Amino acid sequence: MNLTPLLVAEILLFPGLTFFVFMAFILEWLERKTAARVQGRRGPVVAGPFGIVQPVADFFKLSMKEEIVPEESDKFIMRWGPPLYFAAPAAGLVFVPVIALSALIQNQFDLFFMFFILSFTTLMASLLGYASAGRYSTVAVGRLVLQYSSYEIPMLLSMIVPAVLSGKLSLSGIVAAQSGHWFVLFAPVGFAVFIIAALAELEKPPFDIPSASTEIVGGWMTEFSGNTLAYVKLTKNLSYVFLSALSATLFLGGPQGPIFVSGAMAAVVLHTFYFTVKLLFVAFLIFAIRTALARVKIDQATRLFWTILTPLALVQLGVAVILGW
Amino acid sequence: MSQAADSFSGRFRRWARKRSIWVFHVNAASCNGCDIEILAALTPRYDAERFGVELVPSPRHADVLLVTGTVNAQMKDRLRDVYEQIPEPKHVVAIGACALGGGVMKGCYNVGHGIDKVIPVDLYIPGCPPRPEALLFGIIKLVTGEPPDRREE
Numbered sequence: 135m136n137l138t139p140l141l142v143a144e145i146l147l148f149p150g151l152t153f154f155v156f157m158a159f160i161l162e163w164l165e166r167k168t169a170a171r172v173q174g175r176r177g178p179v180v181a182g183p184f185g186i187v188q189p190v191a192d193f194f195k196l197s198m199k200e201e202i203v204p205e206e207s208d209k210f211i212m213r214w215g216p217p218l219y220f221a222a223p224a225a226g227l228v229f230v231p232v233i234a235l236s237a238l239i240q241n242q243f244d245l246f247f248m249f250f251i252l253s254f255t256t257l258m259a260s261l262l263g264y265a266s267a268g269r270y271s272t273v274a275v276g277r278l279v280l281q282y283s284s285y286e287i288p289m290l291l292s293m294i295v296p297a298v299l300s301g302k303l304s305l306s307g308i309v310a311a312q313s314g315h316w317f318v319l320f321a322p323v324g325f326a327v328f329i330i331a332a333l334a335e336l337e338k339p340p341f342d343i344p345s346a347s348t349e350i351v352g353g354w355m356t357e358f359s360g361n362t363l364a365y366v367k368l369t370k371n372l373s374y375v376f377l378s379a380l381s382a383t384l385f386l387g388g389p390q391g392p393i394f395v396s397g398a399m400a401a402v403v404l405h406t407f408y409f410t411v412k413l414l415f416v417a418f419l420i421f422a423i424r425t426a427l428a429r430v431k432i433d434q435a436t437r438l439f440w441t442i443l444t445p446l447a448l449v450q451l452g453v454a455v456i457l458g459w
Numbered sequence: 460m461s462q463a464a465d466s467f468s469g470r471f472r473r474w475a476r477k478r479s480i481w482v483f484h485v486n487a488a489s490c491n492g493c494d495i496e497i498l499a500a501l502t503p504r505y506d507a508e509r510f511g512v513e514l515v516p517s518p519r520h521a522d523v524l525l526v527t528g529t530v531n532a533q534m535k536d537r538l539r540d541v542y543e544q545i546p547e548p549k550h551v552v553a554i555g556a557c558a559l560g561g562g563v564m565k566g567c568y569n570v571g572h573g574i575d576k577v578i579p580v581d582l583y584i585p586g587c588p589p590r591p592e593a594l595l596f597g598i599i600k601l602v603t604g605e606p607p608d609r610r611e612e
Contacts, residue, residue, distance in 0.1 A: 166508070170506070170508060173503060174503040175502075175503045175506040175508065175509075176506050176508075176509050177506075177508055177509070178508060178509065178511060179509040179510075180478060180509060180510050180511060181478040181479070181511055185509070185511075187478075188478065188479070188511055190475075191474070191475045191478035191479040191511060192479045192481075192511070194471070194472075194475040195475040195476055195478075195479040195522070196479075198472055198475065198476075199522075199546045199547065199548070200546035200547040200548075201546065202519060202544070202546050347516035351516045351517050352515070352516045352517035352519075352520060355517070355520075356516075356517045356519065357517075357519060358519065358520075359519040359520065359546045360546055363519075363520060
């Protein structure tokens with residue numbers, strides 16, 4: 135594959151990094167606003183119209199603050215971990231088709247790279263937590279790893295379902311196979327399992343066990359401050375975008391939509407519109423669940439994932455094999 | 460005001476600091492009256508999140524330290540520890556009569572008379588306990604007014 139200037143510009147600007155960071159800020163604002171409205175509050179109001187630039191103010195305020203690095207921490211990982219952690223979902227998002235039916239970068243085995251990104255994010259989170267050498271961070275990393283070992287299997291099984299249905303292992307191929315019939319119609323259980331596992335991956339209630347602020351202070355982020363905290367929080371929001379985009383791509387047809395027009399510009403606008411609507415729908419689904427439910431215990435979460443969701447995902451996979459035949 | 464602070468980046472910096480105030484709350488031997496009022500300021504009726512105020516779990520994430528209660532001899536060192544864990548720039552808000560000057564405990568053998576004897580204080584909110592409106596008034600002072608310069612100590 136050759137990197138033309140247009141492709142580099144696309145990766146950095148519109149359907150690439152800048153667009154998704156913008157979506158990350160929008161999603162955080164929407165999440166806070168939704169939670170506030172459900173609780174009968176107003177949410178952010180003062181910063182910009184309807185408080186829409188509140189996450190931006192938070193990000194820049196944090197990045198301008200002093201950074202305290204604990205004395206016993208691993209300085210090397212504390213320095214280079216956050217950029218790597220940020221790079222994981224940012225790299226994964228390049229493989230998601232937004233403005234056309236094929237993504238900016240694609241190869242035959244995209245889906246395996248998505249598996250890698252999902253595990254790498256958790257690995258970097260646990261590395262960062264251990265490197266900061268706080269007591270609460272260490273407890274939180276233990277919980278994080280236990281939770282990861284419970285939700286990973288159902289998540290990967292549910293991600294295989296669209297691959298089996300379409301017979302393709304690339305995200306672009308999976309999107310192309312969904313013209314007219316989205317996979318959520320054939321695999322509603324797989325979609326549900328993926329959403330529940332995504333909640334656990336994002337550490338949202340009811341699975342916010344590794345970052346439970348009423349139990350272990352700030353979770354694995356307890357010791358971070360200043361710039362590091364700003365980027366870690368931005369990365370969590372970017373993972374939010376990544377998982378919403380992934381479920382929109384795998385199960386809801388990605389940039390596919392009911393109306394198609396000829397003409398390059400109009401097609402780009404329509405595809406982006408459909409994709410953004412689906413991404414916001416999935417994100418909204420996630421924060422509706424997040425706002426409504428309370429935290430479960432770690433053993434309850436593990437039992438849920440291992441004894442209920444894994445068999446469900448396996449059954450869904452069997453159904454998909456029969457359907458895809 | 461210096462030239463640098465009036466430039467675009469300086470104004471942006473001040474804007475970001477004013478719109479995003481993350482508070483950390485320390486109960487320094489308070490009777491819980493003021494703490495309940497702080498929580499009330501975050502509830503739907505008063506909703507301090509409108510101004511970008513968020514209650515954070517760790518002092519390392521915080522911008523503003525809310526201290527309630529008369530600081531007794533045991534609490535003094537702990538309060539100083541927490542204060543030093545907050546990254547610069549930081550502000551301290553003393554809430555309630557006890558935090559301001561001892562309150563009803565004034566003259567007791569083991570209480571400090573006001574937390575400004577222990578750590579520098581930027582904003583005093585009187586009352587026993589102060590109403591949530593008073594807390595919000597103080598927060599709006601921080602938001603709309605010039606944030607008070609931290610004293611050199």
